[in-house]
Amino acid sequence: MTESDFAGTYASAEMTLDLRVEDGRLGGEIILHGKRLPLRAALYGEHIYGSFGSLGTEFPFQAGFEGPHLRVLSGGAEYVLPVAAPGNPLAAMVPPAAAPPAPAPTSVEPQVFRHPTGGRFTIPPGWSALPSEGGVQLVPPGAGLDAPGPTEVYTVTTDPAPAISAADDPRVLAYLERSLGQMIPNVERAGAPEPVGSGIRFRHHARNPLTGGRIDVVAMVTLLRGAAVAVVGISEPAVLESRLPALEGVFRSLDWGEGDQDPTLVGTWHARSDGAADHLGDEARHTIELRSDGIAGIAGERGGRRLGTWNAGGGMLYLLWADGTSATWKYEVSGAPGGRRVTLRAPGASASVEWTESAAHGA
Secondary structure, eight states, X not given: OOHHHHOEEEEOSSEEEEEEEETTEEEEEEEETTEEEEEEEEEETTEEEEEEEETTEEEEEXXXXXXXXXXXXXXXXXXXXXXXXXXXXXXXXXXXXXXXXXXXXXXXXXXXXXXXXXXXXXXXXXOEEEEETTEEEEEOTTOOEXXXXXXXXXXXXXXXXXXXXXXXXXXXXXXXXXXXXXXXXXXXXXXXXXXXXXXEEEEEEEEOTTTOOEEEEEEEEEEETXXXXXXXXXXXXXXXXXXXHHHHHHHHTOEEOOOOOOGGGOEEEEEEOOGGGTTSOSSSEEEEEEOTTSEEEEEETTSOEEEEEEEEETTEEEEEETTSOEEEEEEEEESOTTSOEEEEEOTTOSSOEEEESSOOTTO
16 A cells, blocks of 8 residues: 555545645645644555644544545544545536526435444434444534544443443442543532433533633433443533533434344454453463354363353454453454454554464464
8 A cells, every 4th residue: 555545535524634645745634614734644554644733733643444435533533534526627617507496305314323233323413423442423513623622522332231220320320430530530520310211311510621611521321231321422511502402312212233243253263362451361372252143252271261242343343241341352354264363453552462263383
């Protein structure tokens, strides 16, 4: 892959990315909500890494192809951009034809987002749903952005909830507040939990660590198939209140159906484990079985065994064990049948782990 493979224009409803080769490097600009942000980037392996400028400050980004689209990541935000259709240069020389009469209004079918694990919800009109390693990012129309990055964040997250039967279980709130505290150090609870739909709504407030301004947090949590599913919004109070009807629509539409199993992962795999880094366990060697019916099993060399379920799609593998623990990896399968390898990387990890179809020498 070369820099020229990335040259082109990519666009979604929220953003346009224009890339061109300049003196052996990639240059161009990002157009976001009418703002033009110059960029520069270089190719490393299968991805490009670079920075864009805004108000005299440089912000890093990276991008890589995912099928026919370009996936762009920066500051925790993620955008999936299709290739923009080129315009016809001769069209501007022809007088435009009279506009046809406007069609009669028709009802628009709601767009449903479906996750590889089987989770699904209705996307609000004008919003986008972008799957990521940490959940699903919800992007509203006209999403706020300033120099440090997005000013509003909306996500759908899922966490195992073993032995919890109700969303108002105190353990749910305790886990939620631990998670929020890791993101926003000065977050504080604001009022008692409120019922909403089939779950509970929690409200918190905090101070933006960069600006000192007030931000509010709303989390709506329900239980589905043994997991706590949350719709979370973080923004300035007035902005968040304006987004709440759409977020509540997402929450009330949450459902869970059948998940996906990538057939290339079905089979028996062998791995060497380093314990915490790969979430397999504390034994040195493991045999992993992924069955076509979604059942997963891991057996250690000293007899330890765990059972659970697995789903895979969009380059992400999800394991949920019967003991309530889980693991998520980005994966790639390579090699010929009988000698294939699966390369996996956990979210935020710098090192990858490898599963092989053939047992390692000496295993």
